[in-house]
Each structure stands twice: as C-alpha cells, then as structure tokens.
Amino acid sequence: MTEIQAGSGAAVAAAPVSGDVPAIELDHVVKEYVSHGEVVRAVKGVSLAIAEGEFFSLLGPSGCGKTTSMRMIAGFEDPTQGVVRLHGEDVTNVPPNKRDINMVFQSYALFPHMNVWDNVAFGLKRKKVPDAEIKRRVGEILEVVDLVGREKRRPKEMSGGQQQRVALARALVNRPRALLLDEPLGALDLKLRQAMQIELKRIQREVGITFVYVTHDQSEALTMSDRIAVMNDGLVEQLADPREIYERPASKFVAGFIGTSNLLSGTVQQITGDTAVLALGAGDRILVPADGALAAGATVDLTVRPEKIKIAKGRPEGDLSLVRGTVSEVVYLGTSNSYVVALGDGAEITVFEQNAHDSTITAERGDTVWLSWQPWHSYALR
Amino acid sequence: MSRLRASLTPYLLLFPGTLWLAIFFVIPTVVMLSLSLQSGDVVNGYAFTFNWHSYVDGIGTYHDQIIRSLVYGVISTVIQIVIGFPVAYWIAFKGGTRKSVYLFLLLLPFLVSFVLRTISWQFFLSDNGMLLGPLKSLGLVPEDFHILATSAAVIGGLAYNFLPFMILPMYVALERIDPRVLEAAQDLYASKVQTFLRVVLPLSLPGVFAGVLMTFVPATSDYVNASVLGGTSNTMIGNVIQNQFLVNQDYPTASALSFTLMALLLVGIFAYAKALGTEDVLEVAAR
Ligand SMILES: Nc1ncnc2c1ncn2[C@@H]1O[C@H](COP(=O)(O)OP(=O)(O)O)[C@@H](O)[C@H]1O
Ligand SMILES: [Mg+2]
Numbered sequence: 001m002t003e004i005q006a007g008s009g010a011a012v013a014a015a016p017v018s019g020d021v022p023a024i025e026l027d028h029v030v031k032e033y034v035s036h037g038e039v040v041r042a043v044k045g046v047s048l049a050i051a052e053g054e055f056f057s058l059l060g061p062s063g064c065g066k067t068t069s070m071r072m073i074a075g076f077e078d079p080t081q082g083v084v085r086l087h088g089e090d091v092t093n094v095p096p097n098k099r100d101i102n103m104v105f106q107s108y109a110l111f112p113h114m115n116v117w118d119n120v121a122f123g124l125k126r127k128k129v130p131d132a133e134i135k136r137r138v139g140e141i142l143e144v145v146d147l148v149g150r151e152k153r154r155p156k157e158m159s160g161g162q163q164q165r166v167a168l169a170r171a172l173v174n175r176p177r178a179l180l181l182d183e184p185l186g187a188l189d190l191k192l193r194q195a196m197q198i199e200l201k202r203i204q205r206e207v208g209i210t211f212v213y214v215t216h217d218q219s220e221a222l223t224m225s226d227r228i229a230v231m232n233d234g235l236v237e238q239l240a241d242p243r244e245i246y247e248r249p250a251s252k253f254v255a256g257f258i259g260t261s262n263l264l265s266g267t268v269q270q271i272t273g274d275t276a277v278l279a280l281g282a283g284d285r286i287l288v289p290a291d292g293a294l295a296a297g298a299t300v301d302l303t304v305r306p307e308k309i310k311i312a313k314g315r316p317e318g319d320l321s322l323v324r325g326t327v328s329e330v331v332y333l334g335t336s337n338s339y340v341v342a343l344g345d346g347a348e349i350t351v352f353e354q355n356a357h358d359s360t361i362t363a364e365r366g367d368t369v370w371l372s373w374q375p376w377h378s379y380a381l382r
Numbered sequence: 383m384s385r386l387r388a389s390l391t392p393y394l395l396l397f398p399g400t401l402w403l404a405i406f407f408v409i410p411t412v413v414m415l416s417l418s419l420q421s422g423d424v425v426n427g428y429a430f431t432f433n434w435h436s437y438v439d440g441i442g443t444y445h446d447q448i449i450r451s452l453v454y455g456v457i458s459t460v461i462q463i464v465i466g467f468p469v470a471y472w473i474a475f476k477g478g479t480r481k482s483v484y485l486f487l488l489l490l491p492f493l494v495s496f497v498l499r500t501i502s503w504q505f506f507l508s509d510n511g512m513l514l515g516p517l518k519s520l521g522l523v524p525e526d527f528h529i530l531a532t533s534a535a536v537i538g539g540l541a542y543n544f545l546p547f548m549i550l551p552m553y554v555a556l557e558r559i560d561p562r563v564l565e566a567a568q569d570l571y572a573s574k575v576q577t578f579l580r581v582v583l584p585l586s587l588p589g590v591f592a593g594v595l596m597t598f599v600p601a602t603s604d605y606v607n608a609s610v611l612g613g614t615s616n617t618m619i620g621n622v623i624q625n626q627f628l629v630n631q632d633y634p635t636a637s638a639l640s641f642t643l644m645a646l647l648l649v650g651i652f653a654y655a656k657a658l659g660t661e662d663v664l665e666v667a668a669r
Contacts, residue, residue, distance in 0.1 A: 076565055096568045103569045109562035113584045122580075123570035170570070 021088040022049035023178050023210040024056075024073055024101075029082030031068050042068040044234035045082075050178075050212060050227075055204055057213045059221040060231035061257065066214045067106070069231070070180050073212065074103045087177065097126075102171035103180040107187070108163050110155040116142070116166050117151040123174040141173040144203060161192045172203070178210035185220070197224055218258045222246060230254050246305075252381055255303040262309075262349045263381075265301045268294055275319070275375050276300070280345070286321045287375035294380070301381045306352040308377040311339055311362055312370050320372040325349065327367045339363065341371060418637035428633060436638035444622050444639060451618040452646065454533070455602030458540035462548040462597055463590060465541070470549045470589070471582075474556035485553070492546050500610045503539055504530065507611070531613025539607035544600060548593040555589025556582070591658055599647055619643055 031043040043065040050056045058066045071077040072084055075096035084092050091099055102123070111119050117138060124134045142148050145165040155163055164184060171179055184200070185193045201224055204211050215221050221228050222242040229239045230253075238250035249255035252263060266278030266286055276290035278300060288294070288302055310316070328348070329340040339351045349371060353362065363369045418436055422428040441448070473484045491499065506512050507529045517523045529535050559582065567577040605620030612618075619639060626636035 074569060076568075096565070097571045097573060103566075105562050105566060107560070107562055109560060109566040111563060111566070111581060113581075122567070122572075126571040126576060170566075174570070 020052060022085075023052045023054070023087060024050040024212065025083075025085040025088075026069065026073070027083040027085065029069070029072060029079045029084065031065070031072060031077060032080045041234055043072070043079075046231075046234075046236050047082075048229055048236060048239060050210060053208055053210055055201070055211045055213065055224060055226045057215060057221040057225040057228045058231055059215055059218060059228050059257075062216055064231045065234045066216075066231055067182055070103070070182055070212065070214050073178075074101065074180055075099050100176055101178040101180060102174055102176040104167045104171050104182065104184045106182040106184070108155075108167040110163060110166055110170070112155055115152050115154055116147060116158075119155070119166055120170045120173050122170065127174070137173055138169075141169045144172070144206070145169045160187050161196065164188065164196065168200075168203070172207060175207075176209065178212060180212045180214075182214045183216065184213075186215075193220075200224065222258070230257065232257070248379060249303060249381065252301060252303075255379075255381060260306050260350055260352075261303045262306065263301065263303055264347065264349075265299060268296050268298045268300060270296055278302075280323060280343070283315075284323045284344075286323070286378055287319065288378040288380050289376055302378050303381060304349075304373055304377055304379070306338070306350040307336075307354075309349065309351045309371050309373045311341070311351050311353060312372065313363065313367065315370050316372045318372075319375065321375060321378055323349070323371050325369065325371065327363045327365050327369055330363070330365055337362075339369075341369060414637045414640060417633045418641055420634050422634075424631040424633075433634070436634040437642065440635050440638045441642060444619060447617055447619045447622050448639075448642065448646070450616070451602050451620065451643070452650070454537050454540060454608075454618060455598050458537045458544070458601050459548075459594055459598045461537070461541040462545050463593070466545055466549040466593070467552060467586075467590070470552035470556055471586075474553055474559075475561075481557075485550075488549060489546055496543060497606055497610075499543065500539055500606055503535075503542070504610050507535055530611060531616065533612075533616055535611040536608050536616045536618070539611045540601045540604060543604075543607065544597040547596040547600075551592035551596065552586060552589040555586045555592075559585050587658060591655070594654065595651065599651070602647060603643055 026046050026048050029043060029046050030041070033040045033042055046065075046069060058069060060066055068077060072079050073086075075091070075094060075098075079092060082092075083090055086099060086101065111122065114122070120138045120141060121134050124137060129137070139148075142151065145168055147162065147165055147169065150158070150162065153162075155166065158166070164187075168184070181200075185196050188196060197220060200211075213221070213224065222245070225242055227239065227241050228245050230237045230245060230250075232253050238245055238254045240248075240250075245254065246258055249258060249261070255261045255263065264286065266280055268288075269277045269279040269285075271277070271290050271294065274290055276288045276294045278286040278288060280286065286302070288300060294300065304321075315322070323343055325341040325343040327339055328342045329338075331338040333352075334355070336355055337353045339353070341349045341351060343349065351371060416430060417428070419430060419432050419434070420428040421431045421433040421435070469488070473481055473488075477484050507514070509528045509530065510518065514523065514527065514529065518525060518527070563585075564577055564581060567581045568574075572580060602618075603620050605618060605624050608616050608618040608621050623636050623639050623643075626632045626639065630636075
C-alpha cells in the first residue's frame with residue numbers, strides 16, 4: 001500500500017490522459033429556474049470535462065442538480081451562465097435535435113403509439129438513413145439488447161426491464177458520440193438492476209462511446225464508472241475515480257455520502273515523525289498521517305471506513321489508533337458482522353468485521369471493547 | 383355466502399344503469415320502431431301493419447334534408463376540429479398552473495341554455511344587428527346583405543354550440559402526453575414540426591375521435607340552430623322530424639325518419655372508427 005497523505009485527494013476538474021479534446025465539457029455552468037416568482041439555483045457553477053469513451057457518473061442526492069446538468073448537455077435547458085462544449089465545439093445555443101448525443105430518460109419516454117421496431121428506428125428515419133441500412137442497424141441493436149422477436153410489441157405490453165432496453169437501443173442505434181443516461185435503472189428491482197449494471201457496462205465496452213450516467217446510488221456509481229463527479233447542492237464536491245472517491249473523500253459530504261464512514265474530530269497533541277497524534281480521552285489516541293499542513297493545536301476532522309477498524313476485548317499493542325467504547329448494537333449481516341460502538345463523548349463508530357474463519361461474534365451488546373486501526377486509515381478531511 | 387356476494391357484485395353495480403337505459407332508451411326505441419311500421423292517421427288511429435311505406439315515402443320526400451344534415455354535420459365538425467385543436471393544445475401544453483381556469487372560461491358561456499345562446503346569435507347576426515348594422519352604415523357591405531337564413535349561419539351555430547364537447551376530449555388526450563416523450567422525439571433529431579406530426583398528432587387521435595363522436599351526432603340531428611338561424615332553404619332532418627311529430631302528428635313518418643337518421647349515423651360512425659380508431663392508423667402515423 002502506498003503512503004497516503006492527507007489532503008492529496010482534492011478535486012481536480014480536468015479530463016484524464018492524453019491531450020485529446022474532451023467529448024463533453026461544462027465550463028462554469030450555472031442554471032437558475034424561476035418558479036413561483038422565486039429564483040432557484042439548481043446548478044451553481046459546474047466545470048467538468050468528460051473524456052472520449054469514458055464511463056462518467058454524476059452522483060449525488062436527490063435535488064442536487066444532476067438531471068439539470070444532464071439536460072443542459074442534451075440541450076433541453078439553456079444555461080443561465082457558462083458554456084457547454086461537445087468535442088470542442090460550443091453548442092450552448094444548439095437545439096437538442098442538432099446535437100450528436102442521445103439521452104435515455106429516467107422514465108424511458110418511449111413512444112406509446114409505436115411498437116419496438118418503430119421506436120428504435122425513429123432517430124434513423126429522422127436522419128434520413130436509407131431503409132436497408134435502418135433495417136440492418138435496428139436488427140443489430142435489438143440483438144445487442146436481447147429483444148429479437150419482440151419487434152411488434154408496444155411499450156405497454158413489456159416489462160420495465162424490457163422497456164429500459166428499448167430506450168437504450170433507441171438511443172444507441174444512432175451511434176451517438178455520447179450517451180446520456182438519467183437514473184436508467186431507478187425503476188427496476190434490485191436483481192434486475194444488478195444484471196442491467198453489468199449489461200450496461202458490457203454494452204459500453206462493446207460500442208465504445210462516452211457514457212454520462214446520472215445516479216443517486218453510490219454503489220452503482222462505484223462499480224460502473226471510470227470517473228465520478230460527486231454533486232451536492234448544485235456544485236461538484238469531488239471529481240475523481242471510484243477508488244480515490246472512496247479512499248480519499250474530499251469533504252465531509254463525500255465521506256458521508258459514499259459508503260459508510262465514521263466521522264471523528266480531535267486536536268493535534270503532538271507530531272512524531274510523519275504521524276500526528278490526536279488525543280481523545282484516557283488512553284485513547286488517533287494517529288493521522290501528518291503532512292506540512294498539520295501542526296500541534298490544530299483541529300482535524302477525519303474519517304475512517306468501518307472495514308478498516310479492528311475490534312478487540314483487550315488493548316492491542318503497536319503504533320495504532322486506539323479508542324475504547326461500549327458496544328451498543330451488533331448486527332449479523334451474513335458475510336460480516338456490524339458493530340456500533342459508543343465512545344465516551346457520545347460519538348458512535350461503526351465497525352465491519354468479516355466472517356472469515358468462523359461466525360462467533362467477538363463482542364456482545366454492553367461489552368467494553370478496543371477499536372484499533374492503522375495510522376494511514378485515518379483520512380483527514382479539509 | 384361471501385363468494386356468492388362477490389359474484390353478484392358486478393351485476394348489482396350494473397343494475398341501476400341497466401334499469402335506467404331499459405326504461406328510457408330501450409322501451410321508447412321499441413315503441414318508435416313499432417310506430418314506424420304502423421299505418422293510419424291521427425284521427426282514426428294507427429295500427430301495426432308492417433308498413434314499409436313510411437320509410438320509402440319519408441326518404442323519397444326528405445332526402446334533401448337528410449343529405450343537408452349530414453353535410454352540415456360534417457362541415458361543422460371539421461370547423462370544430464380546426465378551431466378546437468389549437469385551443470386544446472394551448473391549454474394542455476402552455477396552460478401551466480392555470481389550466482383549470484382556462485377550461486372553466488371555455489365552459490362559462492355554456493352554463494347558459496342552448497336555446498338562449500342560439501337566440502343571442504340570432505340577435506347578433508340579424509340583418510341590422512350588432513354585426514351587420516355598423517358594417518352597413520359604414521357602407522362596407524351592401525344593404526341587402528344578410529347572414530341569417532343562410533347555410534353559413536346554421537353551420538356556424540352548430541360549430542359554436544358543440545365546440546366544448548370537441549375541445550374537452552382533445553384536451554384530455556393532449557394533457558395525457560408525457561412532455562418527456564416530446565423531448566425524446568427532439569433528442570432523436572425530430573424538428574418541432576416532425577415532433578408534432580409523428581408524436582403529438584397520433585397520440586391525440588383518440589381525443590379527436592371521441593370529440594367527433596360527441597359533436598357530429600348531435601350536430602347532424604339538431605333542429606334548434608336551423609330553426610333559429612336558418613331559413614326555409616336550410617331546414618335539417620331534425621326540423622322535419624320535429625314537425626311531423628308535433629305539428630302533423632304523422633308518427634309513422636317521424637319515427638321512420640328518426641330510424642333512418644340513426645342508421646346513417648351508425649354507419650358513418652363505424653366507417654369513421656374503421657378508418658381512424660384502429661391500430662393501423664397509428665402504425666401509419668409511426669412511419
Ligand atoms: N423546471 C424546474 N423549475 C424549477 N425548479 C426546478 C426545475 N427543475 C429542477 N428544479 C429544481 O432544481 C434542483 C435540482 O433538480 P434536479 O436537477 O432535477 O436534481 P436531481 O436530478 O439531482 O435530483 C431541485 O431543487 C429542483 O427542485
Ligand atoms: Mg433527477
């Protein structure tokens with residue numbers, strides 16, 4: 001494991017790799033709506049660049065501006081300020097039917113009066129593609145999404161999962177340079193959702209086009225994306241790859257939104273070599289990797305992931321972060337146990353323990369336990 | 383016991399409506415049908431004789447009025463579609479939060495009685511009335527120009543009087559269209575015009591169909607507009623039937639004409655449904 005330095009996970013809003021022109025760029029984009037005479041700032045200044053062929057996710061809680069951002073890329077909303085570029089070209093004032101990208105709507109928005117075939121062929125017909133080619137391409141894409149034999153069905157005669165795949169085929173058949181997907185799996189049940197996640201990833205690899213994927217489901221974003229922009233309240237809080245976002249959240253918000261994390265805070269007591277020591281209560285201490293920014297007396301907010309913490313009845317030895325508390329809850333989760341441990345100051349820490357060797361539970365409710373973790377698993381937040 | 387009740391429930395729910403229709407629709411219809419096949423006169427009484435003559439004579443004498451009624455019905459219905467569709471479209475897509483206000487305003491004049499509204503049109507259109515009076519005194523139209531007692535006046539009255547029954551079903555169909563579906567069409571390279579022709583129009587067809595049913599039938603069989611706004615050369619079959627029933631008391635002829643009209647309307651509606659209401663039309667629209 002490489003040395004982790006606090007603060008190195010700051011948001012970088014640039015496209016990765018190569019000097020290629022980004023497929024999609026939002027440049028200081030602001031969107032204000034007026035509703036009931038009141039101005040709502042849905043997007044408060046977002047800049048991001050999405051590389052060609054990337055699986056890029058916009059992740060954030062409901063109402064944070066994901067759909068609005070995506071609709072500005074598609075051309076359904078005009079930005080109040082800022083510029084939208086597609087492949088380097090300013091398209092801020094170009095209507096949606098003139099943009100070489102397609103969108104998969106949250107509710108699919110299939111044409112209810114058309115069968116599957118006509119739904120899928122709609123875009124190609126509007127582009128005046130020759131009939132023979134339409135026939136071939138629609139046939140091909142229906143194979144990709146596994147809908148061969150359903151060509152004559154109407155949307156209302158199909159299941160949610162099938163409708164979802166029609167919506168996908170209807171967009172992909174046009175071979176757009178980028179595909180926008182707004183919570184495309186939101187209406188599906190868990191099993192189908194997971195199957196479609198794998199399917200979408202496969203299709204994206206196969207067709208090799210840029211995917212912009214909107215979701216509020218952090219595990220979905222983590223498993224599927226090349227990079228993720230975590231949004232909160234109209235702003236991008238962090239833009240990085242999934243590992244970075246999980247391991248080095250840029251803010252309290254990101255740490256809290258992605259996975260389960262324990263937020264702690266303390267004052268730096270002393271700095272020993274490359275480790276800062278935060279004192280909590282009697283015998284408790286938290287070790288944090290120190291960089292130049294940490295000095296004695298500074299207050300530090302930090303996060304520790306539950307799976308990094310060890311739980312023990314006795315006090316472990318070594319250069320570890322150590323805190324003592326009382327088990328207030330034990331949940332058996334099958335592959336792991338989850339403990340909630342209350343510290344002396346009222347804070348609570350969640351701990352996951354793998355059921356690796358046996359399923360005997362280490363501690364029970366009411367037990368006093370020691371929690372320990374390696375210094376580099378304390379991640380200081382800025 | 384509860385199974386029995388469950389299996390009876392649908393019939394219990396149907397019972398009041400069925401009873402109502404039986405008393406006020408089926409029985410009079412059967413009586414009329416029998417009347418149309420009777421012969422005799424009002425003084426000596428009528429007897430059931432399986433007499434087809436009322437049909438043959440009625441159609442022979444009044445075919446002009448029958449054809450005129452159908453023509454007026456079709457023209458006024460087309461006018462209502464042309465006027466009503468943009469209104470329904472505007473309220474459905476641009477009405478915002480005030481949709482119900484607009485619908486109410488639309489219906490407001492129709493809280494006044496049908497006959498009264500038609501009579502006010504008569505005032506408005508009369509030879510020296512509110513419309514023609516000023517135009518004539520300005521010399522913009524000739525002194526002998528008139529609107530009343532023309533086909534235009536009757537058709538205009540019909541189109542006006544049934545308009546809400548055209549707009550409301552069209553509005554309901556348009557209102558149900560998901561705006562995202564229109565965005566999807568635009569996203570798939572359709573221009574505004576193509577979006578309208580390929581998506582909005584086909585999806586509104588059920589509403590147009592319902593609107594036509596609700597206006598064409600009453601317009602064709604109407605007699606109020608022709609008697610208030612029309613002249614002797616604009617009488618419709620409704621006027622004839624009313625006259626035969628209430629003035630001449632020639633019940634067989636009146637009943638026979640009523641059944642002829644009913645048969646024509648049914649044939650017309652089925653032909654229209656076949657042409658418009660089937661899935662094939664929607665399939666064509668999808669191309
Ligand atoms: N057409 C609109 N009019 C007014 N406010 C809107 C409109 N669309 C979205 N908003 C507001 O903008 C904010 C962001 O919405 P949205 O982009 O849909 O969020 P998300 O997709 O992340 O849930 C929300 O507060 C929402 O209420
Ligand atoms: Mg959304």
